[in-house]
Amino acid sequence: MARSHPPTLITVVARTLREECGVTRGTRILLALSGGGDSMALLHVLSLLTKKQGFSLAAHGVDHGLRAEASTELDRAQAQCAALGVEFSRSRLALSEGGNLQARARDARRAALSSAAERVGAQLVATAHHADDRAETVLLRLLRGAGPPGLAVLPPRSGCWIRPQCRARKADIVLHLRRHALEFAEDPSNREARFLRTQVRFELVPLLEQLSPQIVSHLCALADALGESGQLTADLGTLTDEHGVALSLNRAQRQLVGRARTFGQRAARVSLANGRELTLDSVTLQPILASALPRPPRPRKR
DSSP: OOOOSSHHHHHHHHHHHHHHSSOTTEEEEEEOSSBBBBHHHHHHHHHHHHHHHHHHHEEEEOOOOOOOHHHHHHHHHHHHHHTTTTTEEEEEEOOOOOOOOHHHHHHHHHHHHHHHHHHHHEEEEOOOOOOOHHHHHHHHHTTOOOOOHOOSSSSSTTTTOOOOTTSHHHHHHHHHHOOOOOOOOOOGGGGGSSSSSHHHIIIIIIHHHHHTTTTTHHHHHHHHHHHHHHHHHHHHHOOOOOOSOOOOOOHHHHHHHHHHHTTOOOEEEEOOOOOOEEOOOOTTTTTEEEEOOOOOOOOOOO
């Protein structure tokens, strides 16, 4: 029977944590919590999943010292953490003078979160990026002339950084906030027209959606494909056949090889054209190209 409604944010995040973020029982996660809608929704979802998936959760808020309201917003976030039984800490930054305010704030925030994760013993740091954020970032990189590596943005996991909401749309998050009556803050700087991201979010993306309603999904799929291809090449080099010709793997095949190596699935097999397949070496997990064994003939019906 076909689904009558899309999966909830809880379902999407649970699947992403399990299948793409590498979160296992005993993992400790630090959530970057600003008090805004995206991170407050993720706080609520992660707190609901801790027992089911066996990880522990802490949260950390960063006050960049740029808005007087930020401290009050973090007070609200701290209160919500207390209600959910989640450990909370915060830090206040003093940004140096210079250009590109958003980039400097981002770098300082990441440094503060990394330090907080070390203090609380967290192996992973979760941010609240969603699919719309990924699409916007791809467009921003394109506008700035980035090549393929630069377009592989905001994957589900990169090092210790995970993005459990990256498969959810902004609309999914808004629906979750309303459904569970969650309070959150609105950062007015997110609508300041002087920032290029704001112009992309409120002008370019709506225009592209008129031309192609699935443009956000298409841009996220592009980021996935470029990231998977680039990571596989970085890890393994260029895969070639017995004649030295480079093998071209589709997205599903790249995902299977990458996931098998990440989680140590030594029995994984990837079927290729012409009856060949890739298997993983039982020790090194390096792909091995081989001809598939012929299948036994089916018994004839009498």
